[in-house]
Amino acid sequence: MAGRWKNPTELTPVAGNGLLDRRMLLSSGMMFAGAAAVSAAAPTGAAAEPLANDPWSLTPGAPIPPYSTPAHPEAAKIAHLVVQNNGIGTSQARTPHHLLDGIITPNGVHYVVARAGAPDIDPDKYRLVVHGMVRQPLEFSLNDLMRYPMESHVRFLECGGNSAPMWSKTPLQGTVQQLHGLLSCSEWGGIRVSTLLDEAGADPGASWVIAEGADGVTMQRSIPMTKIMDDAVIAFYQNGEPLMPWNGYPMRLFLPGYEGNMNVKWLRRLMVTDQPVMAINESRQYTELLDSGKAWRFYYPQEVKSVITRPSPMMTMPSPGYYQISGIAWSGHGRIEKVDVSADGGKSWARAALQAPVLPKALTRFRMPWNWTGQPAVVMSRATDEAGNVQPTRQQLIAQRGEPRNTPNINGFPMEHVNQISSWAIGANGAVTHVYV
Ligand SMILES: Nc1nc2c(c(=O)[nH]1)N[C@H]1C(S)=C(S)[C@@H](COP(=O)(O)O)O[C@H]1N2
Ligand SMILES: [Mo]
Numbered sequence: 001m002a003g004r005w006k007n008p009t010e011l012t013p014v015a016g017n018g019l020l021d022r023r024m025l026l027s028s029g030m031m032f033a034g035a036a037a038v039s040a041a042a043p044t045g046a047a048a049e050p051l052a053n054d055p056w057s058l059t060p061g062a063p064i065p066p067y068s069t070p071a072h073p074e075a076a077k078i079a080h081l082v083v084q085n086n087g088i089g090t091s092q093a094r095t096p097h098h099l100l101d102g103i104i105t106p107n108g109v110h111y112v113v114a115r116a117g118a119p120d121i122d123p124d125k126y127r128l129v130v131h132g133m134v135r136q137p138l139e140f141s142l143n144d145l146m147r148y149p150m151e152s153h154v155r156f157l158e159c160g161g162n163s164a165p166m167w168s169k170t171p172l173q174g175t176v177q178q179l180h181g182l183l184s185c186s187e188w189g190g191i192r193v194s195t196l197l198d199e200a201g202a203d204p205g206a207s208w209v210i211a212e213g214a215d216g217v218t219m220q221r222s223i224p225m226t227k228i229m230d231d232a233v234i235a236f237y238q239n240g241e242p243l244m245p246w247n248g249y250p251m252r253l254f255l256p257g258y259e260g261n262m263n264v265k266w267l268r269r270l271m272v273t274d275q276p277v278m279a280i281n282e283s284r285q286y287t288e289l290l291d292s293g294k295a296w297r298f299y300y301p302q303e304v305k306s307v308i309t310r311p312s313p314m315m316t317m318p319s320p321g322y323y324q325i326s327g328i329a330w331s332g333h334g335r336i337e338k339v340d341v342s343a344d345g346g347k348s349w350a351r352a353a354l355q356a357p358v359l360p361k362a363l364t365r366f367r368m369p370w371n372w373t374g375q376p377a378v379v380m381s382r383a384t385d386e387a388g389n390v391q392p393t394r395q396q397l398i399a400q401r402g403e404p405r406n407t408p409n410i411n412g413f414p415m416e417h418v419n420q421i422s423s424w425a426i427g428a429n430g431a432v433t434h435v436y437v
Helices: 022-026 028-038 176-180 193-200 225-231 394-401
Strands: 013-015 081-083 091-094 112-114 127-132 138-141 151-158 183-192 208-213 220-224 233-238 252-254 267-273 305-310 321-330 336-342 364-372 377-385 423-426 432-435
Touching: 022 364, 127 193, 138 193, 151 233, 176 305, 183 193, 183 321, 193 225, 193 233, 193 267, 208 225, 220 225, 305 336, 305 377, 321 336, 321 377, 336 364, 364 377
Parallel strands: 127 267
Antiparallel strands: 081 091, 091 112, 127 138, 151 183, 183 233, 208 220, 208 267, 233 252, 305 321, 321 364, 336 377, 377 423, 423 432
């Protein structure tokens, strides 16, 4: 084995500042050797001595609880970042992407945006109605709906206001959770909305479906009939278990790739109609006020985006040497085609490895081997989706939308659908900060 191992410094870089060929990741032995060769924690003679029995090895362990939760302080760091408004007004919780890996968001840290908290719904009394321009209005109990053909898909969900802190005039310092945490990815299980509309007999002249939630704000959004018939789902399951209370239990609308706000939680009504309802969430909020003074409304897909989750702001790189740059990419237009990574502030780029599965409208994990020399560096990622959309630079987005008008607080939504490239600077001391290049 040892003969095959190479020190990463002997590997040929593929782009500036020490980016290494992604194909290196195919050889795990080499990768591991690389880490060991530069790691301060490389095995020593002393560490290889027989292990002492610590207290946890000397007594029977804890009994299995009915439902497991991360209990150890280290594991419990994986927590929501909650901004609560005493149940009145909008509360938010952000997903800690800087502490996660892979593509699935654990249910307990799925992001939340809720206008009126999570309603305490009795599933036995709960009803969903389908009415409006239909031949036959329908009313369903939860048990009725459970008999319909079910399917599940891994899909991301992202608030239209996610990444809004990136629109600040000066780079706000925060974790990936603070900057990009209104984003999660789950396996959503449920039934096609088209199945119910076919049964109700939707009028061919109908072009919209108004979805309404059962929470205290009676949230409504207008969904184009084309999207409803294409891939809209009424979801009951989230990563295999019933929806979490804050994510819409017992059921929510799920519209793959479309802005989070349209995915109405605690869904109780689908009204088939021929015009949008002009709810506050589509006429005033979740619109872009353009420099012309006009508002850009009814803009749905979440655009192609990516972010490096490790290393990322507020972290410190312990020492120079081998690292794996790791991050997530996603697009509301379909699959991620490629992710390019730069370690020299965008002067040179190289392709990252995309980890399977690469699913449409789902988070995609990318990885890039990197030998950090210890010199200041700026790492960036740029995603391209299968529709050919390329994640814009900050300058390109400003050219399209106009200069940022205000410096938002980290929880504000001054601009929707912000998908510019994120740049993380690594100082000579290893500290990672958010910069604009
Ligand atoms: N009924 C209802 N649906 C809702 C909301 C809400 O407050 N009430 N918030 C919306 C917003 S703004 C977003 S971004 C998503 C968030 O879904 P999540 O909380 O499951 O992540 O739900 C949407 N659906
Ligand atoms: Mo949202």
